[in-house]
Amino acid sequence: MQPASQPSAPTPDSRPAGAVGAGPAAPSAPGSPSGDNAAVGRRVSDGAAIPIIPDCCNLGITARILVPLNLGALLIAALTGTTASDMLVRALAIVAVLEPVAIASLLTLCGVRRLTTGRSYAVQWAAGLAVPVVLTLIACLIAVRYMAPELAGGAWLGWLVVRCLTAAAIAALIFEFFRLRTLSFAPSLTEARLQALQARIRPHFLFNSLNTVLGLMRGDPRRAEYTLENLADLFRVFMRDTRELVPLDEEVVTCQQYIAIEELRLGDRLQVNWLLDDMPGDALLPSLLLQPLIENAVHHGIEPRTEPGLMSVRIARAGDRVQVEILNPLSENPPTRSGNQMALSNVRERLMLLYDMEAELKTEAIDGQFRLQLAFPYRKERRRRDVRRHFNPYR
């Protein structure tokens, strides 16, 4: 096996990438090594450096901005209008300007955010506020010039400034709201991370694996060696920051190393069918997103059975999404240990924090099988790393 490319020591002050999306595009921060390993130490979110501009490429966040904005416009129209028809006219007038400006701002900010992430707060604020102000300016100028010159009246400059300042104020409020929202998530983020850590360093798994190694030591020393190597690799990953983004290839290797250990322990009972032909290996995902799901499937689908059971793992790309499907037999016996819902809810929470509405996790029981389906956006790393981990089960 090739040496696993190790994440360089996390560089806490560099790469304050955004909560979502900015990961792949985050420019390499000055001062961090720019070798093969440089791409790894990326953080998905760092409480210390939350970007000022919210992630406007994210549907959930876009919806959270547009819906209140329009409701606000309607409210203003309702408060200022005198009759019902007057209200309607006012509402339409506001929305006619607001909507193009808001949508254009969001689209522009989506790009601007990627460019400014990692810069100083002043730059981020300036860039973030400039976008809606400039767009408002353009919209107002178009309105005055071509549509309703009488709107501005004499003091058109003052009229314009008021509009632009309003746009800036609304943008500032929105930025601050999302910054606080992310901050308020930070404790639960830490908590989720701790939970994940604790669940990962499962004493059960460690002791069971050590027992397996001891059992192999005399009869099959090579296999014992190989199992210890797998165990070492796995624990290195378990102890890594789970907010780190890793290529799918790497996460799958972790899953396969885990399965290799469990196969020794469970013998014929565990059979896994890997369907990875259409897997986009370069897709980025948070470290240890899949392994807990695989472990869950082994724990619930295979361990309680006395008969052999077949599990299947299919990973494929569908357009701009990565789809994962895990099937395992439903077991009529209750599992021997509890605390399982934890794995699923843990992953769900992490997906929510990372992808908001763009990821989904579904589970269902059909035909005596438990099916888990996971889909998340396909984002890949710009530069592929040369050193990749490989898993060779036949070593």
Place this chain on the structure above:
Amino acid sequence: MSDAISILIVDDEPVARSRLRELLADLSPDFPHRIVGEAANAPEALSQIDLYQPQVVLLDVQMPGMTGIELARHVSARAAASDTPRPMPLVIFITAFEEFAVEAFEVRAIDYLLKPVRAQRLLEALKRAVTRLPSDQIQAIDQLAKATNTRRRHLSVHERGRVILVPLEQVIYLKAELKYITVRTREREFLIEESLTSLEEEFVDRFVRIHRNALVARPSIAGFERVTPSGEDDAGDPYWQVVLRDVTERLPVSRRQWSTVKNLVT
């Protein structure tokens, strides 16, 4: 090798079994023994215990289907039935987890080893085990089952050298007959060697005693009917009997039990 202690290894993981075998081989100078069998699950273990009557059973706690504690409960239930004294093997539990209640172990009537097992610890446990009385084990396993809230979900039936596990929810009634207990399910009857009193205690939530010799599953009671015996001498008093779901036979309710049983009707 008549004084060699006979040992049965029960663990669902093949590698764990081979590890125990290796450790036991290392210990054979200090502790003469012979391994009489290996089992990967509860039914296998039960029939091997029947077949080889091992003196010591090394029993993994976490197994699919039926835990080691439940399995031990099956063994002790049969050994406890007073009419059929079967030798109770001495049980040493093996577990990877330290989480279950240890009160039962504090009486030192049973022992447990943590995985990965050390040879020295195994030797101590074996030496201690053979000094114990089987009757203490029966009690201790009952205690352990209570402390860990382990209930049997099956009754184990030994039939022509193999073990059948009858799920408890299929049992309609249990009836003591001579030295056996008849277990009635919808399809057929089985015979088990256990004591009706301890079954009643263990499954008090599910079964109700209707007669000195019979327990009936509450969900299987369809109703009661009053019968007047019409013998030639006309001496019989009228009595009640239970009408059961899924089977045609009816069971008499004793006068003594009627006062408690009739509460079920209302």
